[in-house]
Amino acid sequence: MAADGGCASLPCVFSPKSRQYLAVCAQDGRLRVWNTDSKTLHQEYVPSAHLSAACTCIAWGPCRAAKEGPQRKKRRSEASRAEEKSDLLAMGTAAGDVLIYSTVKGALHCTLDGGHVGGVNCVEWHPEESLLYSGSDDTNIIEWELQTGKKRSKWKADRAAVTSLCVSPDGKLLLSAGQTIKMWDLDTKEIFRTFTGHSTTVTILRFATTRPPDGNGLYFLSGASHDRLLSVWQVREDGKDKNSVVSFTLTDEPKCIDLIASNGKEEALRLAVVCNDGQLHLFEHFLNGPCRKPLSPSSSVQVSDNKDSPSPVPLLAAVLGAEMRSVLLAYGNHLQPVMERVEISTERDVCLTRDVHASLALSIKTTVSKVKTPVSNAKSKVLVPGLPGHQAPIRAAPQGSEKRKKGSDVKQMSITERLGEIDLSSVSGGKSARKGTDALQTDHFAVLLVQGLESRDANILNKVLQTCKETVIKKTVARLPLPAVLPLVEELTKRLQGHPFIASLMVRWLKAVLMHHTSYLASLPDLVAQLGVLHHMIESRVKMFHKLTKLHGKLYLLMTQVATSDSSNAVAGVDHTAKLVYEEESSDEEEASGDEGLPHDDSDNWEEEEAMEEDKSEQTDEEEDDPVRTGSKANGEEDMEHGNECEEE
Incomplete structure (x- = not known):
């Protein structure tokens, strides 16, 4: 597996060939090597500066026949059948050092320091010789000699940081990525080719074919951060290789990849890509020239739990098996990953349902790291965790305790007994609190x-x-x-x-x-x-402040103009019509006569007319009160009217 090379995710790499081990570097700087066969923790290594110089990249070395310590003398037939195992593991740190860890010894093999002044982003092994290449933020590439532990050569690779490295299968070419992808001749340390096409940082480089660059049959692929494509490049003799020939579509940024290289045009390239969203994509393609259309994965794999409302379980790494559809998966948590070998069906989308909590409940058995029980002394002080200044006084040991004899078994105190030794009465703030002791400030x-x-x-x-x-x-x-x-x-x-x-x-x-x-x-x-x-x-x-100030000014100008226009319209458009009209009730004669009976303004007898009208109104009121009188009067008036009619006749 290639180093992650600047990825924000934690490095997680399977060992080559046998895939027996899985190396995971946690956030606390500890290196954990898991056994994929027994599903247990094989080794755990804590660097001396694991907090200040965390591990940034991991790369397994080529398999070799390592010596496992003093053993009985083997026969010649057994010696000839010595199996090569994965032993050395290179780790790049943020402090600029490279650590070589041996899984056979279970300890640090050597330290390559003094080469880089920036954090190491990628490390890559030479397939044949005992050489190691490292790229750093200081824009340099260093070639290390592992037998002596010293740098063999150092050269400037790019203007920006070197984020990924890859050595060709024949060991003659080196790919490096910064702002651009460069191919170096390892004999002369000169640039062989330059490839441009990624706008972001290139994090993955891998050779896709094993053929030497004597023709047009050498291919390699690259992946970049914030990019959902894997690009395949062809190294041509004529140098016309400015653009990628094939691209594979992904659902997210590629995190780690594994491939089985193609040995000819008749053999397909098998590729497994794990993305940051936790999905696995499998590809199969024949590298026989350019392809315009981006290729979709033949199948996509995702893991979920078996709850009522299932949630996805992220995949950490994956490697292809010897068989066609066999894949070794690592999923779950970095603290205790679950390793499983599955057979992927031919369906396009595959979802694996697993009980992750039951898998995480397994006991962790270590073969190298051992926990020793400390021997406590009566004169030793017990340190209570907490902030400085917050002390919990401990009761003194009883004076009548017998001295421990040599060779006698010492009974260790349990956690409950240790908690019982803490005198909380003195810090409770009550009357029994001793003078000179500070109370626990829990409300601070x-x-x-x-x-x-x-x-x-x-x-x-x-x-x-x-x-x-x-x-x-x-x-x-x-x-x-x-x-x-x-x-x-x-x-x-x-x-x-x-x-x-x-x-x-x-x-x-x-x-x-x-x-x-x-x-x-x-x-x-x-x-x-x-x-x-x-x-x-x-x-x-x-950046938004400047735009917001412009928008605020335009809105303020618009609102002031609207307010002034509204005030001018309110003054100009006054309604002169009366809201309420009062009319007095008039008799039928006045309605018939119209305005003739109304007094004129130039009339001098208007007061007398008003007095006569008041007298008439009083008489009418009295007649209404006396009905007999009103009736007789009415008859008399009718008689008078008849008499007048006769006289007129």
């Missing part, structure tokens, strides 16, 4: 913040991070221990991507962290990978 913001970061308790983190007081924030960050600074920055990065109100609070915490712990953050070797998300998020938001 720094203590709560550390507890919330370790337990990932959202309630505790919300209680602490929602504080708005600048002084409280500064004091809390200043009292924070150094191992909790990076988890705090990661938590702030997640919350900065949420609501703007929450983001404004998180900016205050981030400002305090940068003011107090910048020197510690600058000392971390993988700071770029840790704070990359935060940097990109801040940069994207800062």
Whole structure:
């Protein structure tokens, strides 16, 4: 397997040929070698500087007949049948060193240091000679001599960091990738060919054919970060190889690949690609020239658990077996991966259902790492974990205890007995507290913040991070221990991507962290990978400020114009029509006569007319009160009207 070469994921590589071992480098810097046959942990190695110089890439060396220590003298027939096994394992570190680990010895074989000034991104073994090649962030390639442990040659490969390396099967050519892909002649250390076509960092390089470059039959493939294609390049004699001839489509960025190289045009290339989304894609293709259309995988494999609502289980690595459809898979967690050899059907999409929790419940048996029980002394002090200044006093040992005799068995205290020795009554804050002892400050913001970061308790983190007081924030960050600074920055990065109100609070915490712990953050070797998300998020938001100010100005101008136009329309368009009209009730005679009976403005007798109208109204009221009178009056008026009619006649 090739080294991951700058991938953000953890290195996970199967051993060559027999595929007996799986090497995994965890986040804590420990190297774990798993046995694929027994499904147990074979060896575990902890480098001396595993926290400050974590492992960045892994590559297995070619199989060899290693000496396994003093054994009985073998016969000649047995000696001739000595089996070659995978032994040496090269690890590149972020500090610029290369560690050679021996699985047969179970210890460090040698250290190749003093060559690089930047982190090592890729390591590659020579297939025949005892040589090793390493590429680093310092843009250099170093050829190491493993017998002496010293560098044989060193040359500048690119303007940018060297992220991937690959040696040809005949050991004469070397592929390196930075901004461009270059092919080097290992004898003269000169550039043989240059290939351009990737816009991002190339992370995978592998030769696809075993034929020497005497014709047009040499092919290799490359994969880049943030790219969902694997490109195949052809090395031509005429030099017309600027573009890739074949491309394979993927669902995500390629993480690790395994292939069975083609020996001729009649033999197909078999390829297995594990992507960052946890899926496996299998390809089969005959390398016989250019192909315009991107090729789809012959089958895609995904693993899921067997719950009611199944969730995908990520695949870590995969290698092809000797048989046509046989594949060895490693999936699950990096702490305890599950290894299984499966037969893939001919279907296009395959989903494997597995009980991952039952597999993870297996006991881990180690063959090299052993745990020794420490011998405790009565005069030794017990250190209680916690922040500096938070002490839990321990009860003194009883004076009447007998001295331990030589050769006598010492009974070790259990965890319950050790916890019982802690005198919590003195720190409870009651009357029995002794003078001069500090109580446990469980309500301190720094203590709560550390507890919330370790337990990932959202309630505790919300209680602490929602504080708005600048002084409280500064004091809390200043009292924070150094191992909790990076988890705090990661938590702030997640919350900065949420609501703007929450983001404004998180900016205050981030400002305090940068003011107090910048020197510690600058000392971390993988700071770029840790704070990359935060940097990109801040940069994207800062770029939007200029556009937002322009938009704010245009909206403000538009709103002011709308407001002025509305006010002018309100003044000009006043409605002069009456909202309410009051009309007095008039008699039929006045309606018939119209305006003739109304007094004119120039009339001088308007007061007398009003008085006469009042008298008439009083008479009508009295007549309405006396019905008899009104009736007689009505009859008299009728008689008078008849008499007048007669006189007129």
